[in-house]
Amino acid sequence: MNQTVEPKILKGFRDSLPETETVRKQIIRKLEDTFTRFGFDPVDTPVLEYASVLLGKGSGETDKQIYRFRDNGDRDVAMRFDLTVPFARFTAAHRNEIPMPFRRYHIAKVWRGENTQKGRYREFVQCDFDIVGSDSVLNDLDILLLMRESFRVMGIEKITFHLSHRGIFNTFLEKEGIGNLSGDILRTVDKLGKIGEDEVGRLLTELTDAEKAEKVLSYIKTEETNEKTLEKLIRLCGGETEETKRLAFLLRKLDGAEDGARFILNPSITRGLDYYTGIVYETFLDDLPGIGSVCSGGRYDNLTSIYARERLPGVGSSIGLDRLMAALEELNMIPKRKTGTAALICFQDTGYLDSYLALTRDFRKAGIACELYPEAKKLPKQFSFAESKGIPFAVICGEEEFRNGTVTVKNLNRRKNYTGLSFGEAVNLIQQDEK
RNA sequence: GUGGGAGUAGUUCAAUGGCAGAGCGUCAGAUUGUGGUUCUGAUUGUUGCGGGUUCGAGCCCCGUCUCCCACCCCA
Numbered sequence: 001m002n003q004t005v006e007p008k009i010l011k012g013f014r015d016s017l018p019e020t021e022t023v024r025k026q027i028i029r030k031l032e033d034t035f036t037r038f039g040f041d042p043v044d045t046p047v048l049e050y051a052s053v054l055l056g057k058g059s060g061e062t063d064k065q066i067y068r069f070r071d072n073g074d075r076d077v078a079m080r081f082d083l084t085v086p087f088a089r090f091t092a093a094h095r096n097e098i099p100m101p102f103r104r105y106h107i108a109k110v111w112r113g114e115n116t117q118k119g120r121y122r123e124f125v126q127c128d129f130d131i132v133g134s135d136s137v138l139n140d141l142d143i144l145l146l147m148r149e150s151f152r153v154m155g156i157e158k159i160t161f162h163l164s165h166r167g168i169f170n171t172f173l174e175k176e177g178i179g180n181l182s183g184d185i186l187r188t189v190d191k192l193g194k195i196g197e198d199e200v201g202r203l204l205t206e207l208t209d210a211e212k213a214e215k216v217l218s219y220i221k222t223e224e225t226n227e228k229t230l231e232k233l234i235r236l237c238g239g240e241t242e243e244t245k246r247l248a249f250l251l252r253k254l255d256g257a258e259d260g261a262r263f264i265l266n267p268s269i270t271r272g273l274d275y276y277t278g279i280v281y282e283t284f285l286d287d288l289p290g291i292g293s294v295c296s297g298g299r300y301d302n303l304t305s306i307y308a309r310e311r312l313p314g315v316g317s318s319i320g321l322d323r324l325m326a327a328l329e330e331l332n333m334i335p336k337r338k339t340g341t342a343a344l345i346c347f348q349d350t351g352y353l354d355s356y357l358a359l360t361r362d363f364r365k366a367g368i369a370c371e372l373y374p375e376a377k378k379l380p381k382q383f384s385f386a387e388s389k390g391i392p393f394a395v396i397c398g399e400e401e402f403r404n405g406t407v408t409v410k411n412l413n414r415r416k417n418y419t420g421l422s423f424g425e426a427v428n429l430i431q432q433d434e435k
Numbered sequence: 436g437u438g439g440g441a442g443u444a445g446u447u448c449a450a451u452g453g454c455a456g457a458g459c460g461u462c463a464g465a466u467u468g469u470g471g472u473u474c475u476g477a478u479u480g481u482u483g484c485g486g487g488u489u490c491g492a493g494c495c496c497c498g499u500c501u502c503c504c505a506c507c508c509c510a
Contacts, residue, residue, distance in 0.1 A: 006484085011501065062508080064436075082510090114508070115436070116501095126510065187508095271509095293510065320510025348468070380470040387470075398468065410469070417469075 012122025019338040019390070024125075024325060028107055030153045031127055031319070035105040038146045040129055043104045045086040051078040053089050065112045079111040083128040083318065084303075091132060092307035100133030107321075118330075119291040119323040130316025132303055137246050140279050140299060140315050141253050144263070147283065147295055147317055154324075155333075158286040162266040163250075165233075166276050166298065167243045169267065172219055172236050178208050189220050192268040193289075197221075220268040226251050229265045247279065277301040278315070291327045295319045338390030342430050343370040343409075345395045346382045355402050359395065366427045370395070386412055393430050 009015065016024065032042070051068050055078065067079040080086050083106045091098065107127045116122065129146060131139040144161070151159050169186070173179045188203045197217060204213035219236050223229040230251065234244050247265075254263045271280045278299030285294060297317030304312045328334050345360050360372045373382045379396070386394055396408040396417075407426040409418045411433070418429060 008483095008500080065508080110510090112509080113436095115506095116503090117505090118503070120509075124510065291510095296510070318510065323510050346468095378466090378470095379468060380466090383470045394469090396468075400468090408468090412470085415469085415471080 010122070012116040012120075014121065014123070020325070022338060022340055023334055024321065027154055027321065027325075028127075031107065031150055032105070034146070034150050034153050035129055038103070038129075038142065038149070040103040040105040040146075043087075043090065043106055044108065045080070045083075045090050045106070047079055047109075048077045049080060049086060049089070051076040054078045054081060054085055062112075065114045067111050067113050081112055082110050083108060083126050084130070084316070087128070087130065088303045089307055091312065092304040095304075095308065095310065098133075101131055101136075101139065102133050103129075103131045105129040119320075119326040121322055124320065124322040127319040127321055128316060129318075130297075130314050132312055132314030132316075135313050137249055140246075141250055143297070143315050143317050144250065144254060144281070147281075147319075148263075150319060151283075151295075156285070156328075159262075159283060160286060161263045161281055161283050161295075162269045163263060163279060163281040164265065164267050164269040165243060165247050165279050166270065167278050168233055168237060168241070168247065169219070169270065171241060171243065172233070175236075175238055176212055176215060178212055181207055185216065186270040189216065189268050190270045192220060222264065222266045222268070226263075226265040229267065233267060243278070250279065271296065271298055275300045275302075281317070285327055285331070287331055288327045291323060291330070293320070294324045294327065341369050341371055341389065341391045343368055343393040343395050344382065344386040344389075344391045345370055345372040346379060346397070347373040347376050348379070348396075348398050350376050352398070352402055355397070359397060359407075362423065363395070363427070366423075368427060368430050383410075383412060392433060395426065 035042075048071070051066075054066060055063055055068075062081060066081050069077060071077045087104070087106065091102070105128065107125065109123055109125050111123050113122060114120070127150075129143065131143065144163070147161060151157070166186075170179060170182055173182055173185060178185065184207055185204065188200060188207065191203075192200050200220075201213050201217050204216050207213075208216075215236070219233070221232075223232060230244070230248060233247075234240055237244065251263070251265060269280055269282050271282070276298040278301075280298030281296060282293035283295035285291070295317055297315070299313070299315040301313055302311050303314050304310070325334070343363060345356060345363070347356055356372055360370060363370045373385065383394060392412055394410040394412055396410055401408055404420075405422075406419070407421045407423055409421060409426050409429055410416070411418070418426075421429065
């Protein structure tokens, strides 16, 4: 039997080793705590949906990227492409069980069959949070505050939130008599950061004419301050509207940044997805903007239009966890933690097996994540095993300790011994360093 | 999906069409209750995969897979 199958995996799909997955789980835990503090509840939906439920919800481009096939019962099925469309179906299906306004978060994998690049995979995790069933600007504000808080708890402060307003932009386009070209113009304008003003101007001139292109270019330019940018938008729209007042309110409330995170009114942000109608935003790391937005979203008029009659407005955002982690890795910001295990119980003397087992049990009972080395090998051997796994502490007990009822703990990073400890002191020592 | 670049030991990288190599790492010992130095010895390969040309292919040609880059789109 020397015929083996090559252990290969598909393009754009990845394994996650403990050193990566431990960090990922830690980040997810922090995010879940944060979402919960903001009053959001978790939900889940199936990976597979009827293709008819998922198709035709984004642009034509997104349909091509959806994984779709016939299942064993010959049903036309598809894997979820994002978490928003399944959420729309979910909300329509459970409308009577959900009190409005509804705050939910959903952290799960999604699949897109597109070409890969750094920070672009075919299977990746999104962290979505939305508030539906209310038009209130306070929800827009809370989503933005939650975005800032989420990055703060992840320890990322050099970050910029670019925001803009789809509705105001459309008002402007209508006023200029080019509202019918909204979709094309939005997509073109969206490229400003990448291809520059001249090239965008050229493309806009192709779409309209030189004069209109000039006007649009002027509209999408970010001025020195948010106030000035806002003033310009109001002027180009022909005066204040409900929407500009709304945007002004948000910018006022978001002012007074307590850390490095900044909110910038950037009218060139438009988002490719069609369903946004109000405020939209994208988030870039100051040190690695090239990897793309790590958190995007906006306000939409009607989440469930395809599935139900009732109009259901909402606002939400999505953190791209895998892209974020790829960026953090590139920036050397991934914490070194390779395991959740805090202590290795060294095994030296087979005669004391029961004592080792009892010690292991007691540490676990006290909340210390630990494992007992399964063989009575030499200590250096056990130390280097712990080190290679990233376990910070070794518990060293032999005849002397068991006779005195004491515990010896070694901090493996500092190579420092703590002898003659009581069990409680040992637990404290290990827990202290946990933080 | 379209176009460009890359793929050699666990890893970083060598090898004019002519015996696949080095550093680092890993393992064992010097060292049977304490691993960062040193020394000794050992280990590591379907050159991504499959074909072709050739006396002979890691190297040239074709196909394919994966990664990286650009477009597209987006997290």
